[in-house]
Amino acid sequence: MKLQLTEHFTMPAASLYLFEITMLLILIPVVDRILYPALRHFGINFTPLKKMGVGMLFAMGSVIMAGLMEIERKKYIDAHGYFEQHPFDTPVNASQMNIFYQVPQYVLQGTGEVLTSIPGLAFAYSQSPLYLRGVIMGLNLATIGIGFYVAGALAAIARKATDGSWYPQDLNTGKLENYFFFLAVVMFLNFLLFVYLARRYKYVESSTRISVTAEEDQEQSRINSSISNLENI
Numbered sequence: 401m402k403l404q405l406t407e408h409f410t411m412p413a414a415s416l417y418l419f420e421i422t423m424l425l426i427l428i429p430v431v432d433r434i435l436y437p438a439l440r441h442f443g444i445n446f447t448p449l450k451k452m453g454v455g456m457l458f459a460m461g462s463v464i465m466a467g468l469m470e471i472e473r474k475k476y477i478d479a480h481g482y483f484e485q486h487p488f489d490t491p492v493n494a495s496q497m498n499i500f501y502q503v504p505q506y507v508l509q510g511t512g513e514v515l516t517s518i519p520g521l522a523f524a525y526s527q528s529p530l531y532l533r534g535v536i537m538g539l540n541l542a543t544i545g546i547g548f549y550v551a552g553a554l555a556a557i558a559r560k561a562t563d564g565s566w567y568p569q570d571l572n573t574g575k576l577e578n579y580f581f582f583l584a585v586v587m588f589l590n591f592l593l594f595v596y597l598a599r600r601y602k603y604v605e606s607s608t609r610i611s612v613t614a615e616e617d618q619e620q621s622r623i624n625s626s627i628s629n630l631e632n633i
Contacts, residue, residue, distance in 0.1 A: 419503050423510025431514060448523040449598040455515030456594060460587040462508035467580030469505065473497055477572060493572055527604050558582060 439446045473495045482493045520540060528536035558566055558579050568574045 419506040420510040423507050427514045448519040451515045451519035455512045456591045458508050458512035460584050462505045463580050463584045465505040467577040470577040
């Protein structure tokens, strides 16, 4: 898409990620101070697992939006032609469409991030045993890295299965929208699996967690005392 906004200013290709960051900065206080209290006021119990499920739907919506935008981008090329621009000093044939048409998908992505990542961290912390919280939080963050590997594997599989026809070197001759819709299907299947597991999950209540924590503390004290006695022998 067209990166040149004015005669003297060309928008960096990677800067669209700023819109997702901006949505995070705006939505975090909004949902925490306005949306969640309003839902509680009307008797809606918006648990961390429910937040994560809704966030997954927003993320899936961003991918569908990207696929639809790719279709419109190629239609715009057919109607108005393309021009050559040089992002990262590489000549490409780009659509005349303004780059800001991609903003809605980044807004959806940022919304999904707010509803998925933050409740996911809160869920991992609140539902894990005291002495495993560091491990559980680490595993929760490790899933982000694992996700990048899975995304790379899916891209490689799709390229191999389609002989590169979905996203060739020249995207204007490819079917990149098919890859986006494929990702949306995978995300929807993941959402269904998440819902299946989430409906069967039993939350650890705060009172139970306090009781368990006290018992863990007593057990740890006995272990420390035993070790100390062994050292004195």
